[in-house]
Amino acid sequence: MKNVNRIGPMVVMAAATLYFLVPIWWLLVAASKSRAQFNNTTPLWFADFSLGDNLSELFAYRDGVFLRWMLNSVLYTGGAALIGTVLAAMCGYALAKYRFPGREAIFNIVLSGVLVPATALALPLFLIFSQFEATNTFWSVFLPSLVNPFGVYLARIYATASVPDELLEASRLDGSGEVRTFFTISAKLMFPALVTIFLFHFVAVWNNFLLPLIMLGNERLFPVTLGLYSWNTQVNQIPELRMFVLTGALVSIVPLVIAFLFLQRFWRNGLGSGAIK
Amino acid sequence: MKGKKGPLLFFIAPFGLLFAAFYLAPIGYAIKQSLYKIERQGTFGKAQEVFGGLEQYTRVFSDGPFWESIGRVLLFGIVQVPVMLGVALALALLLDSGLVKGKAFFRLAFFVPYAVPGVVAAIMWGFLYSPNLSPFTALTGNVDLLSADFVLWSMANVVTWIYVGYNMLIIYSSLLAIPQEVYEAARMDGAGALRTAWAIKIPLVMPAIVLTTVFSIIGTLQLLAEPAVFRTFSSAVTSTYTPNLTVYSTSSIPNFNLAAAFSVVLALATCLLSFGFLKLTQRGADK
């Protein structure tokens, strides 16, 4: 009886797995083909395996600009997500654990930041950075990427749920300062949520290409999404780029998949925290 | 409450300052821009920005294609959001049911698409929909998935593909947080797996579902990357296909003032819808 019961669910799971992974599999296969074979061989199985050639061509193209983009993306996203998570955590924590006038107002303003379309922010940001002659710099993309209103929201909810007031009182009685308490006690309790916030923030910045598109003129500062987008617009002039776009797309998702694998232990527990009220 | 002003400032100011500089200031600037208009003399005359009051907003409200695009993303959202969340919920319940082996694998497999940037996902699916190059030519050769009749749903599929795993994880994690005692009680009452799911699990994860719905609504109204890429290979995707695409096209003309007015209206519409939805569910919950 038990076995019969399991077949149905497993079939559904298998079908879902196919749905999610076949496109990725296709990308892997496509990236392993030469240009001629890409058009002429069966899309879901390998022809002559030239992923190595494609990779080395991709990495060598224009002085290795693609690797530079990958590095930039890691810096923009890793750096921004790390610092942004800490900032969001501190703010959310304060909103959760301290009572002060204007608290709800601040929280609502921050939360409504989630609603603002990216297109509305990007151009004004460009003009602001222009005033400081700071466009086309690393910072022009990095600094705005630090802000993650959704992170504040999650941090507040999680701090409310997982950091007991009694514990804070106790550490106050021990003479520990507020800031020290946060870093030594509260942050540890909030850790799973912080990993979640980090992950979401990481993916959001990793995906963002509109802001860099508007801010950056120097190709060597591009993140990988913008680089691939920019190649994709030039495909009609230089069709060779199409294979680079495909191979590059495959490479661009590898770091994130690795990050997911490593952080899995953390995010699978922390992810629900935002929803528990 | 003594001695907390320093720490409070320390906690809030860094985020607050950045938020003010990179969110509030740009929004303020966009609002200001939307109240101005351009005046010039002669065919190549010098342009001057003068105060125009609500003139740009009059344009926005009489702009047919813009409201059509709002209607389009609403239709998209009404269909895609429930389907996506329904699938996410079903998968989460299955994972949680104890009937599935290899949970860790499935969890990761479903989450992988979330790692694919929207631009890249759209390029990739473009190939998968292609009538000749697709692995599924049996389907795509006969039904043009990129034609006017289908392209909205083809795009919905891309969005679903990216976000089901993400939403599933949110729901799944909140299922994990349900205390075991609740299940014990259900088992005592003799409730089967289906009944437990329906009567206990779903109501308990409702907050998670509401949250993901709100974020899906926001995401739907702000669709940009997918239609921008689909434009290049589908004849049905116009320059005003989604509201955000309209904003981008308008600012590339360049008509900064009108683009600013579009985005202010879009932000307000998003706000209205997501808070409207929240209010609706809260009223439902109060009953």
Next chain:
Amino acid sequence: MRPPMRSLSILLTSALAVTLAACSSGSDDSTDEATGGAASCAPASGNVELTYTTWIPGIEDVVKLWNDKNPNIQVKVQTGPNGNGGTYANFFNQLKAGNAPDLGHIEYDALPSFRVQDGLTNLASCSEVTAAKDQFVDWTWGQVTFGEENSVYGIPQDTGPMALFYRKDLFEKNNIPVPTTWEEYAAAAEKVKTAGGYITNFSQSDISQFAGLSWQAGGRWFSNDGSKWTVNFQDDNTKKVADYWQDLISKKLVSSVPPWTTEWDNAYNKGNAWTWVSAVWGANSIMSGAPDTSGKWAVAPMPQWTAGGTSAGNWGGSSTAVFKSSKHPYEAAKFALWLNTSEEALTALNKAAQLYPATKAGATLPALTEGVEFYGGQKIYEVFATASTQVAADFAWGPTMTDTYASASDGFKAVVSGTGTLNDALKTAQEKTVATLKSQSIPVAE
């Protein structure tokens, strides 16, 4: 509790105020010179560094040639997506912010937009520039001067004279004569259809091809008399072209795969589409998009509206413009002239990105006088060199072409999906263009 909140809110509001003030100033005062007058064009005293934004692949190598020889005028290249893919939008933003590069890559059809935004330096006072006029193919000079006296808003770089690419092998095999008029082309289309192919693929989303076809037919879309613009996509010649293609579309004699996709490449590679009325750079598109058809193509002059006619259209082409915010128009112009007239630069540009030069002498570059193997050894560039001299000089573009293209393309896409006609689409595009001009306060005749 009060004091910290107050100081926090003061901090927040002052940050807000600073940034707001910062971005509201400066946006309007970047253009203080009266328009129309040519900027002064004097050499700088010391060393000069110029910035140049373009999307030409391989441009770095070309610019290096210049930098090696001109230590006093160093050029820094920035690359990005193509014009409509984002670089133009960036130029407009930068002009608004006052930090545009010295030089920019601007296609002919986008030049009026930049001039309307008062973004370009008039180079007419640079004697080197005006002296170079005769080096350029006549019509390209019209594109950068807008047909006005005492004005030069860019240095012509490349052109896209049009001709007919056709599958020589298939035409011969099926005994179809190579069409010399559009009437013959339509007749050939029927025969190609019988033989199981399409005569060509109608470009639904890249309106520039249709513009080139109208240009050849004598259509004139925009004109301006100095006080206002006239928009006309409904003149007889444009209508004639629209009706002609509408007929082919209705009879399903042409395919309508979106251009610049693998799908499109595939249509040519597999022999589904037999001809392409395209520009000189199309030679490379076919070579790389349809590698299996090597040796089977040939090039003939564009079909004519009247037998024995000699007119050609143009599709694409660009200029190197100097932005108004540049502090070194003299050096910038000097570099732009070198880039677009010197044999070494033109050879390098052609090698790196297949650019077809806008200079008269450019047609005689060694690479452009040889037979091309892919085209059965035919000296195809000779056909284009002739076509280039047959392009009418008085075709003008409007000041909001991005929007015009988008509206027309929205309509054309609908036609291909079975709604309306090309003429309806053009009519709508005209109305929308007029509306866009008005919303920008650009004077336009009704």
